[in-house]
Each structure stands twice: as C-alpha cells, then as structure tokens.
Amino acid sequence: MSTSHPHRLPAQAPDLPSSDSWLSAAVEAGQVASFDYDLESGRLRSTRLYRKLFGLPERDGTTWEDVLRCIHPEDRARVLREREEAIRERRGARIEYRVARPNGSWRWLCSIARVVADPEGRMHLAGVEMDVTDRRLAEQALRDGARRKDDFLATLAHELRNRLAPIANSLEVLDRSADSDAAGRARATIARQVDYMVRLTDDLFDVIRIGQGKLHLKPARVDLGGIVAEAIESCRPLFDRARQTLTVEKAPDPLYVDADPVRLTQIFGNLLNNASRYTEAGGRVRIELSREGGSGVVRVRDSGVGIPPEMLPRIFEMFTQVERPAAGNPPGLGVGLTLVRRLVEMHGGTVTAESDGPGAGSTFTVRLPEAIERRRRPRPAVKHAAAAADPQPVPAARRRVLVVDDNPDGAASLTDLLRLTGHDAETAHDGAEAIQKAAEYGPEIILLDIGLPKLDGLEVCRRVREQPGGRDIAIVAVTGWGQEADRKRTREAGFSAHLVKPVRYSDLLDLLATLDAGRQPSKEHTPSE
Numbered sequence: 001m002s003t004s005h006p007h008r009l010p011a012q013a014p015d016l017p018s019s020d021s022w023l024s025a026a027v028e029a030g031q032v033a034s035f036d037y038d039l040e041s042g043r044l045r046s047t048r049l050y051r052k053l054f055g056l057p058e059r060d061g062t063t064w065e066d067v068l069r070c071i072h073p074e075d076r077a078r079v080l081r082e083r084e085e086a087i088r089e090r091r092g093a094r095i096e097y098r099v100a101r102p103n104g105s106w107r108w109l110c111s112i113a114r115v116v117a118d119p120e121g122r123m124h125l126a127g128v129e130m131d132v133t134d135r136r137l138a139e140q141a142l143r144d145g146a147r148r149k150d151d152f153l154a155t156l157a158h159e160l161r162n163r164l165a166p167i168a169n170s171l172e173v174l175d176r177s178a179d180s181d182a183a184g185r186a187r188a189t190i191a192r193q194v195d196y197m198v199r200l201t202d203d204l205f206d207v208i209r210i211g212q213g214k215l216h217l218k219p220a221r222v223d224l225g226g227i228v229a230e231a232i233e234s235c236r237p238l239f240d241r242a243r244q245t246l247t248v249e250k251a252p253d254p255l256y257v258d259a260d261p262v263r264l265t266q267i268f269g270n271l272l273n274n275a276s277r278y279t280e281a282g283g284r285v286r287i288e289l290s291r292e293g294g295s296g297v298v299r300v301r302d303s304g305v306g307i308p309p310e311m312l313p314r315i316f317e318m319f320t321q322v323e324r325p326a327a328g329n330p331p332g333l334g335v336g337l338t339l340v341r342r343l344v345e346m347h348g349g350t351v352t353a354e355s356d357g358p359g360a361g362s363t364f365t366v367r368l369p370e371a372i373e374r375r376r377r378p379r380p381a382v383k384h385a386a387a388a389a390d391p392q393p394v395p396a397a398r399r400r401v402l403v404v405d406d407n408p409d410g411a412a413s414l415t416d417l418l419r420l421t422g423h424d425a426e427t428a429h430d431g432a433e434a435i436q437k438a439a440e441y442g443p444e445i446i447l448l449d450i451g452l453p454k455l456d457g458l459e460v461c462r463r464v465r466e467q468p469g470g471r472d473i474a475i476v477a478v479t480g481w482g483q484e485a486d487r488k489r490t491r492e493a494g495f496s497a498h499l500v501k502p503v504r505y506s507d508l509l510d511l512l513a514t515l516d517a518g519r520q521p522s523k524e525h526t527p528s529e
Contacts (some may be wrong), residue, residue: 003320008266018269020221027412028500031049031130031131032049032128032129032130033046033047033049033052033053033128033129033130033181034046034047034050034126034128035047035048035050035113035125035126035128035129036083036124036125036526037064037124037125037126037189037368038120038122038124038446039087039122039123039124039125040123040283041122042063042064043449044062044063046062046072050129053099053107053109053129053131054066054067054070054099055070055099055100055101056070056104068080069523070099070100070404070491071097071098071099071100072097072098072099072100073104074098075097075098075426076096078095078097079097079111083125086113086114086115086125086407087115087123087125087235090115091114091115092112092113092114092115093111093112093113093114093127094110094111094112094113095110095111096108096109096110096111096132096136097109097111104133104290107130107131107133108132108133108135108136109129109130110129110130110132110133110199111127111128111129112127112128112130113125113126113127113128113190114126114127136472141471148317148377149225153467162354163408167190167193167194169184170185170187170189170190171186171190173186174186174187175343179517184356185210192237193503196487200335202269203335203336203339204335205334205483206266206339206343206406207338207339207342207481209347209483210339210342210343211485214483214484215346217260217263217346217347218260218262219243219258219259219260219347220258220259220260221256221257221258221263221371222256222257222258222259222261223255223256224251224254224264224289224296224298224368225250225251225255225289226253226263227259227261227265227268228248228268228298228527229248230247230265230468231265231267231268231269231272231296232248232272232287234265234269235269235272235273235276236504238272238273238276239276241274241284241508242279242281242282243281243282244281244282244283244284244285245282245283245284245285246285246286246287246289247284247285247286248286248287248288248289249286249287249288250289251289251291251296251378253291254323255289255291255296255370256370256371257296257347257368257369257370257371258369258372259347260347263343263346263347264343265346266339266343267340267344267366268298268300268366270336270337270339270340271364271366272285272287272300273336273339274336274364275300275301275302275304275362275364276302278302278304278305278362279302279303279304279305279361280303280304280305282305283298283302283303283304284301284303285301285303285460286300286301286302286304287299288298288301291370292367294370295367295368295369295370296367296368296369296370297366297367297368298365298366298368299363299364299365299366300363300364301361301362301363302361302363303361304362305357305358305359306356306357306358306359306360306362307353307355307357307358307362308357308358309357310518312353315353316337316338316340316351316353317336317338317342329427332499337353338377340356340364344366344368347368347369348368348387348464349365349366349367349368349369350367351365351366351367352364352365353365396462397443397513398423398424399420399423399424399445399512399515400423400424400425400442400443400444400445400447401418401424401426401443401444401445401447402420402425402426402427402428402434402437402438402443402445402446402447403415403426403427403428403447404423404427404428404433404434404446404447404448404449404450404452404457404460404479405427405429405447405452406429406430406449406451407449408429411427411428411429412427414447414478415427417457417505421509422439424524425514426441426443428456429453430452430453430454431452431453431454431455431456431460432455433456433457434448434452434455434460435455435460435463435464435467435522436447438464438467438470438473439467443470443473443476444473444474444515445473445474445475445476445512445515446464446473446474446475446476447476447478448460448461448475448477448478448495449477449478449479449507450477450479450481450486450490451479451480453483455481455494457477457479457490458489458490458493459493461475461490461493461494461495462494465494473494473496475494475495475496475514476495476496476497476498476499476511476515477490477497477499478499479499479500479501479504480501480502481500482498486498487519497511497515499511501520517525
C-alpha cells in the first residue's frame with residue numbers, strides 16, 4: 001500500500017517554474033524580493049534583496065527561524081498563523097508586518113505567497129516581499145490628518161457655541177433691562193464676541209490663501225518695536241481680564257525691518273493671544289526685543305502650562321493643539337500658530353518654540369532680517385493704522401438704498417441701521433424681487449448679497465445694469481465670499497465695490513459717503529481687508 005508524503009501535492013497541483021528563471025523574473029520586476037521555502041526539507045532560498053530587507057547575511061542558507069526572529073514581536077504570532085493556514089488550506093496568503101533593521105528601526109513589509117508543487121510533488125511556499133513603509137506612513141499621516149481635522153471641527157463648533165451663548169444672553173439683557181450699566185455691559189460683550197469670531201474667520205481664510213499662494217505682502221520699512229506695541233495694545237483686554245502681568249523689554253535702539261505692517265501685527269497678536277490662553281490667571285508674559293546677528297528678534301515668554309516634548313516638533317502644524325490650556329480657557333483651534341509660521345516665513349524669517357515641559361512655560365522666538373541700510377535717508381517707519389483709534393465715519397448724505405439678502409434677520413438689521421442713520425432703505429430677499437424693486441424703488445445704492453435664491457447676485461447685477469438708469473446705480477457686493485477669485489467675479493459682473501461679511505458699520509458708512517449717485521468708486525473699495 002502506497003503512502004503519500006505530508007508535504008507533497010498531487011500531480012495536478014500547479015507547477016513551480018525553475019528557481020533560476022522564477023527568481024530572475026522577480027528581481028527584474030523591480031524592488032521586489034522573492035523567496036522559495038521547501039516545506040519538506042526546510043530549505044529557504046531567497047534573493048539578495050530579500051536578505052537585505054530582513055538584515056540577514058548576504059550569503060544564502062537563511063532558515064525560517066532566522067526570518068522569524070526579525071519580525072516584530074507583536075506581529076510574529078499573526079505571521080505564523082497566516083503561514084500555517086495557507087499551508088493547511090493549500091491557498092495563497094497576503095500579510096503586512098514589521099521587521100527590524102540593523103539600525104534599530106522598523107520597516108513594513110508586504111508578503112504575498114502561495115503554496116505550489118515542484119515536478120516531484122514536493123510542497124513549496126513561494127512568494128515575494130515588498131517594502132511598503134512609505135505607503136504605511138502616508139496612510140498613517142492621512143489618518144492623523146483626518147483625526148486632527150475632526151478634532152478641529154469639534155473644537156470649532158465648541159468655540160462658536162461658547163461665543164454665541166454670551167451674545168444670546170446679552171440680547172436678552174438688552175430686551176429685559178432698563179439698567180443702562182447692564183445694557184452697556186451687554187453691548188460690550190456682544191462686540192467682544194463678534195470681534196473674536198471675525199478674527200477667527202480671518203485667520204482661517206488667511207491660512208487657506210497662503211496655501212494657495214494668493215496672500216501677498218505689502219512691505220514697508222517699519223519699526224519692530226512700534227509693531228509690537230500695536231499688537232500689545234490690541235491684546236491688552238485679554239491680559240486685563242485674566243489679571244496677567246505683561247512686561248516689555250525694548251531694544252536700546254530702533255529695529256527696522258522691511259515687512260508688511262498688517263501681517264506683522266497679526267503675527268505678534270497671535271503669539272500674545274496664545275501666551276494669554278495658555279497662562280493661568282495672574283500669570284506672567286514677557287516680550288523681549290533685541291538685535292542678534294543682523295536680525296530683529298522678538299521673544300514671547302510665558303509662565304503658562306508649557307509644551308510637552310513630543311508636541312514641540314508639531315506645534316506649528318495645522319490643527320495641532322496642546323491638550324491642556326490654562327484653567328478656564330477653551331482649547332485653541334490649532335490655526336493661529338500655523339498662520340504665524342507661514343507669515344514669518346513669507347517675510348524671510350523663522351519662528352521657533354521652546355519649553356522645558358508641562359508646567360514650565362514656553363518661549364516663542366521670531367527672527368526677521370533687519371532692514372538693509374540705504375544710502376539715501378531712510379523713510380520714516382510706517383505706523384500700522386490698526387493702532388490708531390477708529391476714525392469717525394464721514395457723515396453721508398441721505399441715500400435711497402436697497403438691501404438684498406435672503407437672510408431675513410441680516411436684511412432687517414442692516415435696513416434698520418440705515419434708517420437710524422438717516423437713509424431711505426427697502427429690502428428684497430431673492431434675485432427676482434431685487435430686480436423688480438430696483439426698477440420700482442429707484443435706489444441710488446444696492447447692497448447685494450451673492451448667494452440668493454431664484455437668481456444669484458451676479459446675475460441680478462447684470463440685469464439691473466441693463467435696466468434704464470441701471471448704469472448709474474452703485475451696486476455693492478455684501479457677501480461672505482472674500483477670496484480674490486470672488487472679487488474678480490463681482491468686478492466682471494459690474495459691481496462697484498466688494499465688502500465681506502460681517503461688515504463694520506463704520507466701513508459701510510464711509511463707503512456710502514463716497515458713493516455719489518451716478519458716480520462709481522474710482523477703485524475697488526475693500527475696507528475689510
């Protein structure tokens with residue numbers, strides 16, 4: 001009676017090509033290592049690349065045990081189980097696992113193998129190994145990015161709710177209280193929360209614009225100390241509310257840099273905001289200005305919660321947040337420091353973060369190239385307009401204004417404001433109604449939203465321009481869309497100016513004062529920029 005060998009297959013099993021041709025073909029295919037494991041003799045034949053992937057000696061003669069020792073301990077049992085099941089079930093196998101490298105690092109391999117028989121019926125496990133570390137790292141980066149975005153959106157929703165709650169409460173106070181002091185506090189609260197949300201939105205759009213290469217600097221020669229002073233003034237209420245001590249160590253001489261004063265103020269404002277957020281009430285923040293090696297240097301030091309060592313390399317990445325802000329402060333959105341780094345780099349400078357760990361505070365250092373001395377007398381330093389008190393709007397003559405917005409509250413509140421300041425105002429809530437009222441009401445100015453039902457604002461503008469007298473109407477886009485591509489579309493559609501929501505009422509009154517009936521602005525009016 002004949003007996004069959006446990007590691008031999010019937011004659012009908014697929015044939016194994018000669019090892020030389022099989023291995024040569026695999027090697028020629030590219031960076032793919034191949035192996036042939038004779039299950040009867042235990043002999044493992046492999047290519048040089050295979051042995052290199054596992055960090056094994058160059059010579060052949062490798063055993064399965066040699067290979068197994070290189071596999072990550074957490075993956076070893078899984079690899080063994082898959083191998084045994086493939087042999088038992090006479091099927092193919094595909095598995096990814098980690099192997100140790102001689103330098104102590106771990107690489108990911110993808111193994112694809114199947115059970116085959118040679119001409120004598122002996123079973124072999126033959127296959128290929130590919131290094132897939134780069135792909136695994138890219139997948140992990142995508143997962144991390146998706147997780148950070150999810151965290152960001154959740155934090156954004158939390159942050160907006162936190163800002164909307166005091167607004168809603170303050171409105172109730174205004175409705176119910178005859179106390180002028182309480183009403184004043186409510187108005188101040190609303191103004192503060194709205195200002196925060198506007199700045200948050202601006203930061204988000206600025207990061208997007210930088211990524212798209214659409215944010216352009218407007219450099220001028222500026223005094224770094226003056227810019228820092230303006231940033232401090234804008235952030236002073238944060239420190240006052242938290243009873244934090246803010247001190248400044250100025251450089252002995254003026255430090256001039258060639259930079260965009262608006263963006264520079266934004267950089268230091270974000271760093272100060274970050275320092276206050278992550279510093280306990282009653283804590284200390286210090287700003288130091290110095291000249292070092294041809295650079296103007298600004299350091300923002302705080303006594304706050306510090307930065308864990310593992311977070312330091314990623315602190316400037318988008319959506320990255322230190323988990324624990326100071327008590328009573330909501331976590332940041334992970335946008336402000338990203339914007340700081342990108343704006344600093346656009347100015348040819350660098351920004352770094354240092355911390356001795358949790359509870360040890362942190363230091364952010366900005367270095368900017370000092371302005372090159374010119375033979376001619378240097379221009380006086382430019383003072384950022386934001387530091388000056390808001391100018392009083394120029395009184396506007398009485399105008400006939402048509403407000404077009406599909407948000408009833410937005411249209412009604414703006415119409416009420418216009419009437420309170422002496423203008424005639426009417427409203428429309430969709431594109432078709434806007435065209436009809438433009439013909440019947442005869443407005444001198446139309447404040448026109450873009451995203452309207454029935455007809456969008458671009459089409460409304462075109463059709464109004466075609467009406468008798470339509471060329472003489474000043475049509476102003478008042479919209480949440482503020483990218484350069486959006487401004488280009490409104491210009492091409494025939495708009496006179498483009499304002500981005502939420503529009504400061506002083507900006508709107510200033511624009512109304514410049515718009516005479518029958519005269520368009522000489523250039524695009526964008527006070528919100």
